[in-house]
Amino acid sequence: MSLNQPRNERRNFRRDRRIFVMACAASLAISPLQSNQLFSQETPSTTTAESKDSKTDELRRQIVNKGLAFLAKEGQSDQGTFSDRVGPGVTALALTSALRNGKGVDDPMVAEGLRALEGYVKPDGGIYGNGRLKNYETCVAMVCFAEANASGKYNTLLQRAKAFVTGIQYGEGARDPSDPWYGGVGYGGAGRPDLSNTAYMVEALRAVETPANDPAIQRALVFISRCQNLDSQFNDTQFAGKVDDGGFYYEIPTTKIDPSTSEERFTPNGGLRSYGSMGYTGLKSMIFAGLKKDDPRVKAALQWITDHYSVEKNPGMGSAGLYYYYHTFAAALDAAGLTEVVDADGKTHDWKADLITELAERQNDDGSWSNDNQRWFENDKNLATSFALMALGHCD
Numbered sequence: 001m002s003l004n005q006p007r008n009e010r011r012n013f014r015r016d017r018r019i020f021v022m023a024c025a026a027s028l029a030i031s032p033l034q035s036n037q038l039f040s041q042e043t044p045s046t047t048t049a050e051s052k053d054s055k056t057d058e059l060r061r062q063i064v065n066k067g068l069a070f071l072a073k074e075g076q077s078d079q080g081t082f083s084d085r086v087g088p089g090v091t092a093l094a095l096t097s098a099l100r101n102g103k104g105v106d107d108p109m110v111a112e113g114l115r116a117l118e119g120y121v122k123p124d125g126g127i128y129g130n131g132r133l134k135n136y137e138t139c140v141a142m143v144c145f146a147e148a149n150a151s152g153k154y155n156t157l158l159q160r161a162k163a164f165v166t167g168i169q170y171g172e173g174a175r176d177p178s179d180p181w182y183g184g185v186g187y188g189g190a191g192r193p194d195l196s197n198t199a200y201m202v203e204a205l206r207a208v209e210t211p212a213n214d215p216a217i218q219r220a221l222v223f224i225s226r227c228q229n230l231d232s233q234f235n236d237t238q239f240a241g242k243v244d245d246g247g248f249y250y251e252i253p254t255t256k257i258d259p260s261t262s263e264e265r266f267t268p269n270g271g272l273r274s275y276g277s278m279g280y281t282g283l284k285s286m287i288f289a290g291l292k293k294d295d296p297r298v299k300a301a302l303q304w305i306t307d308h309y310s311v312e313k314n315p316g317m318g319s320a321g322l323y324y325y326y327h328t329f330a331a332a333l334d335a336a337g338l339t340e341v342v343d344a345d346g347k348t349h350d351w352k353a354d355l356i357t358e359l360a361e362r363q364n365d366d367g368s369w370s371n372d373n374q375r376w377f378e379n380d381k382n383l384a385t386s387f388a389l390m391a392l393g394h395c396d
Contacts (some may be wrong), residue, residue: 066367072109080116082382087129088120092140093386099147100393125160139204146207166216183223212290221289246300247274248282275316277325280332309343311358319373323387330394352395
């Protein structure tokens, strides 16, 4: 499979997404969803809508330009990296955020960053720092290099990286399909897998034109489905029916848990709490894996989104991981082709406008974003700014 046409892949994905959305719209034309509708039936006047869109687009351009200027002037080191004390992950995210917001490979910040990122390529095909975050760092680097690969320059690099990440996935050789960890992948390969890292792998594989029915993606779908709070044939873990709200959780414990040890993670009956960033991560990954609107997993995920719509917080986690949430929120709704969401109270939301307005209010004077909640390193301006810009890249 050719790896030198990421734009073709995006065009193909947009085609598939249009089919997905048209199917949803067709079903709504016949009868409303049994759950709260995710597609608004109200159409604003053309003049009002165009005026609103123009103002929102201009606001998006302004805050994107300020964010990119921060990364170029303040965020990037003399070596071309971003926050390299934590490895190459932030560098890859920052460059991807620039490429997805109109910067080309000849832009000085991008060109220097790509050269620096190439320095992390390892003999085993992985793209990582000290090895603790092998999967995560390789996957985000793959997405970055795929965005920059119109010339085919990174074909070999991407092929080897693909082999690396699929090689550390829990497949038949390491786990039986009945094992809860089957199909998943963690930060460094060995050890417990989680939904976030598995989703990063799926996104990276799709970025290099891996088809949805690829065995590695379908194995990942098995694990992702087991991370959904849904009592169905797709989740055979002990947690499937304890919450059953259609949302997603981060990991699947394989040892006995004590609910009293963490009210944030566990419900009193021993269930695993769903939360926002994982909910959108799960939906996005299922769409990337080829699921359609009539699949019960997709229906349940969309219902959870209806019930927990917010741009002010990461539902279930508050301010923790807020900018990662913004990124997954935008990526998932864009992948689903949704332009509007009707929340649990029946209010219609233009999610792109909501997100742009919220991020404009949260932007720092220097053009960056940052989170006062230091959990998951989001107090780092380079990381938070990269996530914000990646989210905004889905809002054009």
